[in-house]
Amino acid sequence: MKKLTPKEVQCDCGHTFTIDRRRYWCEKCASPVYYDLKEKKHHKNNTIYVYGVFLGVITFLTYIFVELIVTPYMSF
Numbered sequence: 001m002k003k004l005t006p007k008e009v010q011c012d013c014g015h016t017f018t019i020d021r022r023r024y025w026c027e028k029c030a031s032p033v034y035y036d037l038k039e040k041k042h043h044k045n046n047t048i049y050v051y052g053v054f055l056g057v058i059t060f061l062t063y064i065f066v067e068l069i070v071t072p073y074m075s076f
């Protein structure tokens, strides 16, 4: 990972500390703190995207399950 210029950041809990990495864990509340606030937003968007894909997979699997397993039994 590329080293960054040490920068002072403030966590949501109010704890202030210096980081030289893109992501760091707050020593007080153990929540992730980002070097760049924009990155935090980007990370949140990524999380929503992952949830979307996950929901899609679950829906697809449910569909497959109903089509292949439940429907043949129903036709008897």
Ligand SMILES: [Zn+2]
Pocket: 011, 012, 013, 014, 015, 026, 027, 028, 029, 030, 031
């Ligand atoms: Zn904190």
